[in-house]
Amino acid sequence: MNFDCNADAEKIYNACKGLGTKEEDIIKVIGNRNLAQRHQIRLAYFSKYNKDLLDVLDSELSGDFGYLSRSLFLGPIQVLAMDLYKIFKKTGSAGGDINDIICCLSPSEITALKAAYLEVLNYEGVKDKARSLEKDIEKETKGQHRDFLLKFINTNRREFTPEEIRSVASSGRWDMLVDMQQVERNATAIHDATEGKAGKGNEVEVTRILSTASALDLRAMYDHYRDVYKVSMVDAISKAFKNPLRNAYNNVIMTAVDLRLLLVAQLYNAMHGLGTDERTLSRIFTIRSEIDLHNLRMLFQEKVGRSLGEMVKSDTSGDYRSLLLTILGEK
Structure with missing residues (x-):
């Protein structure tokens, strides 16, 4: 699978913008990447949108799903x-x-x-x-x-x-x-x-x-x-x-x-x-x-x-x- 951190950052951005959150789109990205790749996605997201992706996920996702999603970006x-x-x-x-x-x-x-x-x-x-x-x-x-x-x-x-x-x-x-x-x-x-x-x-x-x-x-x-x-x-x-x-x-x-x-x-x-x-x-x-x-x-x-x-x-x-x-x- 080809990896493009900028494309992944954009997919997550699109999944979070507007009313409602497209959780499945976020899952497809973060659930199929390793830790090093997720770090690159986080950096790309900040570079493109001037926001920390973890803060975005914290505001968009809740409960055990939100906690697991954010944990995947940590060592x-x-x-x-x-x-x-x-x-x-x-x-x-x-x-x-x-x-x-x-x-x-x-x-x-x-x-x-x-x-x-x-x-x-x-x-x-x-x-x-x-x-x-x-x-x-x-x-x-x-x-x-x-x-x-x-x-x-x-x-x-x-x-x-x-x-x-x-x-x-x-x-x-x-x-x-x-x-x-x-x-x-x-x-x-x-x-x-x-x-x-x-x-x-x-x-x-x-x-x-x-x-x-x-x-x-x-x-x-x-x-x-x-x-x-x-x-x-x-x-x-x-x-x-x-x-x-x-x-x-x-x-x-x-x-x-x-x-x-x-x-x-x-x-x-x-x-x-x-x-x-x-x-x-x-x-x-x-x-x-x-x-x-x-x-x-x-x-x-x-x-x-x-x-x-x-x-x-x-x-x-x-x-x-x-x-x-x-x-x-x-x-």
């Missing part, structure tokens, strides 16, 4: 920062939603998120200059959940290159990059902190380990735990702790073990049962469309036994559904 970390701002704005709602964002990030991504969050606060006109991601977590969460999140975002965990991770994962030689004696000690400590402690696990000990271990430490720990205790570390934690702390712990572990499987679970949970979690759908579709949404779609079918597109069709409606399906390549 992944910007999307996460905006989502967190919306979550914290809704006092008392910071639980699983915040875990699904923060607990799935690497240390470098968290550093970028802190900066992006300050930019969102500035963009939204927040006058309290003392506010930050850390301060908002402190205010909107409580107890051991708050303690874990604050430790997690402020601990300088070791990071590895994708090549290093692939090399170790394919060979199973964790000892090439991690201290296996420490891994084994930590696995034992988690077992002692959870075994026979239904709903009353040792939060302090598990928080200490999961907030400081690198992704490869966690991957090796997960395998060692399963080999020694014949049970999943995630299952052990699920029995010993209650949400939202349980969800935070398990998100950290599963991000290290199999992020795609975790994302499939989040997508399924967003649509399963009564109600739909549109914010989670929008976040995953927006960010993973640039990475591996096609692979997630196939894994979803394999694990759930139902196509992702089918669930989107049955659980969403209108222009929002149309844009999701376009991003998914099913419209």
Whole structure:
């Protein structure tokens, strides 16, 4: 498909001018472009019409459809920062939603998120200059959940290159990059902190380990735990702790073990049962469309036994559904 940012900018302009908005015309453009192309469209729109396209979309589109449309013009970390701002704005709602964002990030991504969050606060006109991601977590969460999140975002965990991770994962030689004696000690400590402690696990000990271990430490720990205790570390934690702390712990572990499987679970949970979690759908579709949404779609079918597109069709409606399906390549 030939790409012309000026032609796309004009199509969106024509879809928005006059009475009424031609939403389908907007969907055809933004749903079939990648992030870099949408950035070019935004620049072209400003150059031609002297208006920020995001402001135009904000005034023309509403609800989940409007939010998703604007999110498609933002980078992944910007999307996460905006989502967190919306979550914290809704006092008392910071639980699983915040875990699904923060607990799935690497240390470098968290550093970028802190900066992006300050930019969102500035963009939204927040006058309290003392506010930050850390301060908002402190205010909107409580107890051991708050303690874990604050430790997690402020601990300088070791990071590895994708090549290093692939090399170790394919060979199973964790000892090439991690201290296996420490891994084994930590696995034992988690077992002692959870075994026979239904709903009353040792939060302090598990928080200490999961907030400081690198992704490869966690991957090796997960395998060692399963080999020694014949049970999943995630299952052990699920029995010993209650949400939202349980969800935070398990998100950290599963991000290290199999992020795609975790994302499939989040997508399924967003649509399963009564109600739909549109914010989670929008976040995953927006960010993973640039990475591996096609692979997630196939894994979803394999694990759930139902196509992702089918669930989107049955659980969403209108222009929002149309844009999701376009991003998914099913419209």
